[in-house]
Amino acid sequence: MPTDSFGRQIDYLRISLTDHCNLRCVYCMPLQGLTFAPSDAYLTPAELEKVVRAAAGVGFRRVRLTGGEPTLRADLLDIVKRIRSIDGIEEIAMTTNAVLLPDLAKPLKEAGLNRVNIHVDSLDPERVRRVMRFASFDEIWRGITAAEDAGLTPIKINSVVVRDFNEQDVVDLAKLTIQRDWHVRFVELMPFGSGECARISLSKYVPNQETRERIEDALGLLEALPNENVSDESKNYQLPDARGVVGFISPVSEPYCDTCNRMRLTADGKFHLCLLNDDEVDVKAALHNGGDIESLRQILLRAVQSKPTGHKLHEGVSTQHRQMFQIGG
Numbered sequence: 001m002p003t004d005s006f007g008r009q010i011d012y013l014r015i016s017l018t019d020h021c022n023l024r025c026v027y028c029m030p031l032q033g034l035t036f037a038p039s040d041a042y043l044t045p046a047e048l049e050k051v052v053r054a055a056a057g058v059g060f061r062r063v064r065l066t067g068g069e070p071t072l073r074a075d076l077l078d079i080v081k082r083i084r085s086i087d088g089i090e091e092i093a094m095t096t097n098a099v100l101l102p103d104l105a106k107p108l109k110e111a112g113l114n115r116v117n118i119h120v121d122s123l124d125p126e127r128v129r130r131v132m133r134f135a136s137f138d139e140i141w142r143g144i145t146a147a148e149d150a151g152l153t154p155i156k157i158n159s160v161v162v163r164d165f166n167e168q169d170v171v172d173l174a175k176l177t178i179q180r181d182w183h184v185r186f187v188e189l190m191p192f193g194s195g196e197c198a199r200i201s202l203s204k205y206v207p208n209q210e211t212r213e214r215i216e217d218a219l220g221l222l223e224a225l226p227n228e229n230v231s232d233e234s235k236n237y238q239l240p241d242a243r244g245v246v247g248f249i250s251p252v253s254e255p256y257c258d259t260c261n262r263m264r265l266t267a268d269g270k271f272h273l274c275l276l277n278d279d280e281v282d283v284k285a286a287l288h289n290g291g292d293i294e295s296l297r298q299i300l301l302r303a304v305q306s307k308p309t310g311h312k313l314h315e316g317v318s319t320q321h322r323q324m325f326q327i328g329g
């Protein structure tokens, strides 16, 4: 398994398939002024397969498909099938807003996808419209149900907590875990760049300690659960008599950089070395020049070796040249 220069074992590849999205969450994509990668910049299914083969060859075991919105890729099933055919890849997961899952969940499961993380910030239809803008709660809920029916489980729900938008909704979201064996995870806002979304992410930030207190005041004390995996970014708990899990992902208030096991690949073919940092290593040029698997392995190992020790949000430093929708979370 590849080990970086700080001794961390890196075996998890998160692939952004596109920087386009069918929604416009207030903290992620502005309504105007967006620029996207040119259409010929996206890696093709065959190129993605080649990169994942190289990654599997050096010890990567898990792949996550993300975006933008990964379900917008017309060739998504082909991509999943290709990755599924690669020896050594034990798990393929996807992060999605679920809007297109009613039609896609079953074919994705058949293609080899193991599970999904679904992003929804509220159970209140009005507030979903306000935070996620082009989304309707009913559409997302149908997507969650389709994923569960197709066996893309365990269902993990990700909710970003945004002051004055949805910080009160965390109680209803956490309540979902009482009757269902779902994981509901609350994510702290992170700033990217310097535009409107960065301003919202800084000014509407809610620390997870506050979210936790709000949930415990309403629903009872959360009992800590042991982490199944040291690199799980979520600190997990259970409500009294609940079937599911409540998790807190706190990159700002409790950074987990020392257990980072990730490498990210942007839709336009760069290894992005840390979510909250601009450093990248290009792999697209090698792909376009017909680079073989061995040369891709060398590029990936160089990227792993160059991973920074951790983010510097506490010093006011964050990614400047990429937004979250261009990296994939």
Ligand code: SAM
Binding pocket: 021, 027, 028, 066, 067, 068, 069, 070, 095, 096, 097, 117, 118, 119, 158, 159, 160, 187, 188, 189, 190, 191, 192, 201, 324, 325, 328, 329
């Ligand atoms: N479109 C898919 C989705 O929304 O799940 C996948 C891509 S999205 C960029 C991945 C995750 O990033 C989502 O859970 C979203 O809520 C989260 N996210 C986006 N912008 C964020 C920000 N500024 N801070 C924290 N999380 C953010």
Ligand code: SF4
Binding pocket: 021, 022, 023, 024, 025, 028, 029, 067, 068, 069, 097, 119, 132, 325
């Ligand atoms: Fe789209 Fe996901 Fe960003 Fe929302 S968080 S705008 S669904 S990419």
